[in-house]
Amino acid sequence: MGIRYPMLGAEAHPLIGLPSPDLDLGSARVHELLRSGRGVLLDPADGFAEVTGPWSDRVDRVGQGADTESMLIRPDGYVCWAGRSDDLEPALGRWFGEPCWTDVQAVGRRDAHDRRLVGDGTGRLLHGGAIAAR
Known part of the structure; x- marks a missing residue:
């Protein structure tokens, strides 16, 4: 080809x-x-x-x-x-x-908008205080 x-x-x-x-x-x-x-x-x-x-x-x-x-x-x-x-x-x-972060990967990483990604302990990720869909 x-x-x-x-x-x-x-x-x-x-x-x-x-x-x-x-x-x-x-x-x-x-x-x-x-x-x-x-x-x-x-x-x-x-x-x-x-x-x-x-x-x-x-x-x-x-x-x-x-x-x-x-x-x-x-x-x-x-x-x-x-x-x-x-x-x-x-x-x-x-x-x-888009990347699919797990809670472990999210700790300490920043997303494209320079906001902290953190897990809330329930398997969900928080974007600046709001729950984000995976």
Whole structure:
């Protein structure tokens, strides 16, 4: 397939906007993992667990120890991030929506509007004193 989608960050890495290579990760191939209909983050250095945690309901982090570079792949098989680690969190938000914080993840984190996210002990999150839907 020779189609390259224009994507933000495409100038930063030659894979962004192209179909992902069907790499052999040992336990599975990349295209087999895409059958779930979820995004896939190849994380060979095992360094993005904390960053991707809030998207773990939509993105599978795989490939720890594999001989490949890190890349984020949309469910349609196109690479939407590769390269600079600073750009991963914005790419997750752009392609997979708002993060889904758990109470544990929320403690000490700030949302996009710089308000404290805190749990109220009931499994709900509070945004500046108001109960927020997850």
